Structures are given as structure tokens and as C-alpha cells.
Amino acid sequence: xxxxxxxxxxxxxxxxxxxxxxxxxxxxxxxxxxxxxxxxxxxxxxxxxxxxxxxxxxxxxxxxxxxxxxxxxxxxxxxxxxxxxxxxxxxxxxxxxxxxxxxxxxxxxxxxxxxxxxxxxxxxxxxxxxxxxxxxxxxxx
Numbered sequence: 001x002x003x004x005x006x007x008x009x010x011x012x013x014x015x016x017x018x019x020x021x022x023x024x025x026x027x028x029x030x031x032x033x034x035x036x037x038x039x040x041x042x043x044x045x046x047x048x049x050x051x052x053x054x055x056x057x058x059x060x061x062x063x064x065x066x067x068x069x070x071x072x073x074x075x076x077x078x079x080x081x082x083x084x085x086x087x088x089x090x091x092x093x094x095x096x097x098x099x100x101x102x103x104x105x106x107x108x109x110x111x112x113x114x115x116x117x118x119x120x121x122x123x124x125x126x127x128x129x130x131x132x133x134x135x136x137x138x139x140x141x
Contacts, residue, residue, distance in 0.1 A: 009139070009140050010125060010126045010139070010140065011082070011084050011126075011138055011139070011140040013120070013126075015082050015084065015140070016084070016138065018082065019078045019079055019081070019082040019084055020078075022077075022078035022081060022082070023076055023077075023078040023079075026076070026077055026078060027062060027065065030061065030062070030065050031058055031061065031062070034057070034058065034061040035058075038054060038057055039054075042054070059107070062103075063100070063103050063104075066099070066103050067096065067099040067100060067103055070086050070094055070099040070102070070103075071093070071094065071095070071096050071099050073085075074086045074087060074093055074094065079138075083140060083141045084138050084139065084140060084141070085138070085139055085141055086099075086102070086131075086136050086137070086138055086139075087136065087137060087139055088135055088136055088137075089135050089136075089137065091139075094136050098134050098135055098136055101133070101134040101135075102130055102131065102134040102136050105129075105130035105133055105134055106130045108130075109128075109129055109130050115129065116128045116129045116130065119132070125137055
């Protein structure tokens with residue numbers, strides 16, 4: 001069942017950037033813990049195979065982190081702090097498909113951060129490009 005959300009507006013750029021920084025710090029801890037499990041088990045593997053497998057493992061762990069939080073309440077821990085939430089275009093909770101799409105698009109678009117940032121200034125709802133494509137939006141509670 002989808003939850004309807006009451007928003008109080010569009011978050012400011014500085015709020016989204018600080019939330020992004022806080023999420024990065026939290027994600028660093030998650031990656032550290034995931035590495036404590038992975039590296040001792042697989043460090044003896046040939047580095048040619050180890051590095052891509054390890055990178056895929058970490059991208060999967062990060063995806064699970066974000067997708068789980070986005071589909072269970074619409075907020076990561078950082079978003080809860082800054083009172084931001086991810087919803088679909090109708091203000092409902094996002095689906096797992098939307099969360100996966102948003103995550104994969106963010107992976108592709110964040111290395112080109114200025115494209116997403118510039119897009120936000122021209123978007124009518126001040127959303128990043130990956131939100132527009134995925135059919136999601138970040139709102140201020």
C-alpha cells in the first residue's frame with residue numbers, strides 16, 4: 001500500500017548537498033564494515049580478478065543500502081536528519097523499480113555532477129536529472 005506524503009516544499013540546494021555529504025559519511029561506515037567481511041576472505045585471489053569483483057560487491061552493498069531505505073520510509077538516515085524524503089511524482093512512496101532506476105542513474109550521472117547540478121537549476125521542480133528520469137522527487141517535510 002502506498003503512503004501519501006505531505007510536503008512543505010522543495011529543498012534548498014545547500015540542504016541537498018549537506019544531506020549528500022552526510023550520506024557519504026554514513027556510506028563510508030557501511031563500506032568499511034562490508035570490507036571487513038570481504039577482504040580477509042578473498043584477498044588471496046589474483047588481483048586481476050579481485051579488484052572488479054570487490055568493486056561490484058561494494059556497488060551492490062551501496063545499492064542495497066539506498067534502495068532499502070528509499071523503499072522503506074523514503075528516507076536514508078541523512079535524509080531523516082535534514083527532513084527530506086523521496087516520493088514519486090504523485091507524492092506516494094516510490095516502488096522498488098523506481099528506487100533501482102534512481103540508484104543506477106545516480107551511479108552513472110554523479111561522476112558528471114555538474115550536469116545534474118545544472119539540470120536542477122532549469123528543472124521546474126528543482127530536481128536532479130536522475131530524479132526526473134526515474135519519476136521521483138526529493139521533498140522537504
